[in-house]
Amino acid sequence: MGRMSAELPDGDLPEYPEYAERVLDLAERIPPGRVMTYGDVAEWLEEGGPRQVGRVMALYGSAVPWWRVVRADGVLLPGSELRALAHYREEGTPLREAGRRAEGHVPRLDMRRARWDGQAGGPARDAHK
Structure with a gap:
């Protein structure tokens, strides 16, 4: 998808x-x-910190694979759970099925298996880091 989808009406790319x-x-x-x-x-x-990254993603994240930047607890982005879940299932992202008492029965991300350490082809980062 890339940021080309974030083009302005006159065809210019926005300045971030x-x-x-x-x-x-x-x-x-x-x-x-x-x-x-x-x-x-x-x-x-x-x-920066988590809040600054979250703010950037809220303002500009639609131009990138926003569903790959997540909360540390693995809970799907409120209000976008179904859209994110479709992406996760399509990409084979590891999920943990929701318990019977979980609201809406929406699974969580399996952070231990899904977390990326920022290295090309690298293993998932330890979820406790």
Whole structure:
């Protein structure tokens, strides 16, 4: 998909703040079937924190595979659960089925298996880091 989908009506690409550009570039690098948390992204960039990454994703994330930048607890993005779930299933992202008492029976991400460490082809990062 890439950021080309974020074109303005006159065909020009939008100008992103430098930090947002770095966040979006990293989000595009996350391989299909893998995820990074908001905090992982900030740590990898060595700048900002989970809230800043979340803000960038809320404002500009539709231009990249937004479903690959997630909460650390593996809960799917509220309001976008079904869209994200379709992407996860299509990409083979590891999921944990929801318990019977879970609201809406929406699965969570299996963070231990799905988390990406930012290295090409690298194993998932330890979920306790």
